[in-house]
Amino acid sequence: EAQVTQNPRYLITVTGKKLTVTCSQNMNHEYMSWYRQDPGLGLRQIYYSMNVEVTDKGDVPEGYKVSRKEKRNFPLILESPSPNQTSLYFCASSSTQAGGRGYTFGSGTRLTVV
Amino acid sequence: AQSVTQPDIHITVSEGASLELRCNYSYGATPYLFWYVQSPGQGLQLLLKYFSGDTLVQGIKGFEAEFKRSQSSFNLRKPSVHWSDAAEYFCAVGAAAWGGKLIFGQGTTLQVKP
Numbered sequence: 286e287a288q289v290t291q292n293p294r295y296l297i298t299v300t301g302k303k304l305t306v307t308c309s310q311n312m313n314h315e316y317m318s319w320y321r322q323d324p325g326l327g328l329r330q331i332y333y334s335m336n337v338e339v340t341d342k343g344d345v346p347e348g349y350k351v352s353r354k355e356k357r358n359f360p361l362i363l364e365s366p367s368p369n370q371t372s373l374y375f376c377a378s379s380s381t382q383a384g385g386r387g388y389t390f391g392s393g394t395r396l397t398v399v
Numbered sequence: 400a401q402s403v404t405q406p407d408i409h410i411t412v413s414e415g416a417s418l419e420l421r422c423n424y425s426y427g428a429t430p431y432l433f434w435y436v437q438s439p440g441q442g443l444q445l446l447l448k449y450f451s452g453d454t455l456v457q458g459i460k461g462f463e464a465e466f467k468r469s470q471s472s473f474n475l476r477k478p479s480v481h482w483s484d485a486a487e488y489f490c491a492v493g494a495a496a497w498g499g500k501l502i503f504g505q506g507t508t509l510q511v512k513p
Contacts, residue, residue, distance in 0.1 A: 327505040387491075390443040
């Protein structure tokens, strides 16, 4: 089954404790992206990757890091989480052929930083 | 700058009534257009998409949307709403020049009254 898998689904952590949210897709998509969703703000892009070893900042990259060492994986790293990073996070992937055909989303990771 | 606007943050309709959710975009050329639905606690599911051709597109769950170039709009409609349609709906825009990137609106929360 074609899918984007995120882990964990829920995470509670303390301020300053480094964490990684994993994302993996099995569709051989070139494009992968991380979004955060906050009430009233919709989905805002954090980082994206056009292909292996090609990443770039989205609209709200502060406090986050990503890497793309393999085509299927695109982890999101919070080196020193803060309470304002409490949010619902989504990973998404897309083919870049012909401008893309829309995202396939992961199920989301609800992160709480206390 | 490119943007997507969903003017209605919250809409309440009675079960069986018709529904229209509005979406306006700002982009210089004809974009790719999408509607996603997010049920409570769930990820985002693609309802329908427009790339070219017939400006009235059919999607899943009985939804349709009409692209109106002159109004830069892509409104979502359903003739008769069911209680299970209660969810948050997101309009999104993509473009060939953007690779796989999508820009999302702020979302519209649909409440269905029995």
